[in-house]
Amino acid sequence: MAGNRPLWRWIGAAAAGVLAGLALPPWGCPPLLWLALVPLWALGPAPALLWGGAxxxxxxxxxxxxxPLDWVGVPLPLSLPLCLVLWLLLGVVAAVLVGAWRLxxxxxxxxxxSTAVLAAAVWGLAEVLLAKGPLFWIGVGSAVLPGDRALAGLAQLCGAGGLAALQLLLAWWLWRWLTAWVSQRPTAWRSAGAWLLVVLVLHGCGWCLLPVAGAAGDPVALLVLQPAIPTREKFSWTQQQALLRRLASAQAQAERLGVDALVLPEGALALGETLPRESQVEVLSGGFRLSGSALRSSVLRFAPGALQPVQAIDKHRLVPLGEWIPGAAWLSWSGLSAVGGVTFGEPSRVLQRPDGPIGVAICYEIADGAALAAAARDGAGWLLASANLDPYPAQLQGQFAALAQLRAIETGRWLVSAANTGPSLLVDPAGAVRERLPLQGAGTLAVALEARSALTGYSRTGEWPLLLLAALGMTRRIQSRVRQS
Structure with missing residues (x-):
């Protein structure tokens, strides 16, 4: 196959794929992504495989x-090969999906x-659907953050899928201009001016959509604990004692500050573990619980003065291989999680509380913007992201923070993130990070926010704008075929 195509096509596809990967968070550079998408439009389906994988x-x-995975029972000699296989397998899946789209x-x-409109809408819808499954983490719709909050403001209308479609259309237009410029067509520079004007207008519209600062709901005061307990050492006696001391100290601090709730990260409490002390402050803690014989990863709610949880919302979108593997009932291996195989919870992300419902995303679920938009539509006044991203590097933590910003913009809600080693932060409805704790270090963060009830356009309509865009592209394509015949 390679012999039938100039080598530069393959080199260009690989280089553009690398640029696209770098343009995503934590950098978040849309212009770099637009350049990286141009070869995807220009080259054929086969080079697109290489683009998607890279x-x-x-x-x-x-x-x-x-x-190393020896701490979960994987022999050390097999650890690195297994991680490489998982990483390469994900690249292969992406290559197949992008290649099929380009075909x-x-x-x-x-x-x-008409093809560009239809294809861009299909890509955007695919990102939304994949975010509800086990394999998707981050896509081109997230590339606007943290570097371009003005363009990200359009997510209030169309969500991350709409942003993905928009960026593909801008790249298509850029490709058509470059083609006209290389061919020395007289209209090339006029097209370039129109492209630049549209980009400026989109940024202006996005910036105007971002909500202005100021109270817009009931005030909420929270204390976030970042315990910074290494996951690989979490179940040692020394680290367990350190965790209990930090929890008890955070409970005492929450009482002194008079906050509404203390927030702890994913997995802060082991199965059956109670709070270290009674407190007159509500506690929202990541932990585990049994539902019948099924193990669930959850956010547990402890009422003031209670040592045992009175409510819980279970994780619905599980990490493949880490928490869930296909056919686990017939296999002796329960995955890469130290707590064993975890089962799915209900899809709703709303946790009902006496002080008002909230939307909850547990770790991997931050990638599913549609689920949190549905939570806002169902009455959630603010969003809580609970995570444990240890032992992953700062790159993943930066991607998590960018996704948190995008979820806040899509829903028009304040978002609080509580993570074991970070990022623990507060994001306002305009997607600005107001406060955050340093990564990897233990500490607490006192934050103030407002519970909101107003709905954004995306929370109201979901993916209907993308579906209409796809219908428009399909209609124009059919009309074109009819005229040709």
């Missing part, structure tokens, strides 16, 4: 930090505007 291998290289574009005719 983009995901670069953006998901943090998977290699799973090594559709090729058959419809990539130079047609």
């Amino acid at each position: 983009a995901v291998l670069i953006s998901h290289r943090w998977l290699l930090w799973l090594h 559709l574009v090729q058959r419809l005719g990539p130079e047609r505007l």
Whole structure:
């Protein structure tokens, strides 16, 4: 196959894929992504395979930090090969998906505007659907953050899927301009001016959509604990005692400050473990519970004065291989989690509380913007992201923070993140990080926010704008075929 195509096509596809992976968070550079997407439109389906694989291998290289896995029972000689296989397998899946998308574009005719509209909408919808499954973490719709909050403001109308479609359309237009410029067409520079004007207008509209600062709901005061307990050492006696001391100290601090709730990260409490002391402050803690005989990873709610949880919301979107593997009932291996196999909870992300419902994303669920938009639609006044990202590097923590910013913009809600080693932060509805704790260190963060009830356009309509865009592209393509015939 390679012999039938100039070598530069393959080199260009690989280089563009690498650029696309670098353009995603934690950098978040949309112009770099637009340039990286141009070869995806210009080259054929086969180079697109290389583009997709390279983009995901670069953006998901943090998977290699799973090594060593001896602490969960994987023999050390097998640890690095297993991590490499997982990383490469994800790249292969991405390559197949991008290649299939580019094959559709090729058959419809990539130079047609109707094809671009339809293909961009299909990509955006695919990111939304994949975010509800086990394999998707971050896509091109997230590339706007943290570097371009103005463009990210459009997510209030169309969500991350809409942002993905928009960036693909901008890249398609850029490709068509470059083609006209190389061909020395007289209209090339006029097209470039129109492209630049549209980019400026989009930024202006996005910035205007971002809500202004100021009270817009009931005030809420929280204390966030970042215990910074290394996951690989979490179950040692020394680290367990350190965790209990930090929990008890945070409870006492929460009482002194008079906050509404103390927030602890994912997995802070082991199965059956109680709070170290009674407190007159509500506690929202990551932990584990049994539902019948099924183990659930949850956010547990402790009422003031209670040592045992009175409510819980279970994790619905589980990490493949880490918490869940297909056919686990017939296999002796329960995955890479030290707590064993975890089962799925209910899809709703709303935790009902006496002080008002909230939307909850447990670790991996921060990637599913549609679920949190549904939680806002169902009455959630603010969002809580509970995570344990240890032992992953700062790259993954930066991606998590960018996704948290995007979820806040999509829903128009304040978002609080509580993570074991970070990022523990407060994001306002405009996607600005107001406060945060340093990564990797233990500490507490007192934050103030407002519970909101107003709905953004995306919370109201979901993916309907993308579906209408796809219908428009399909209609124009059918009309074009009818005229040609």
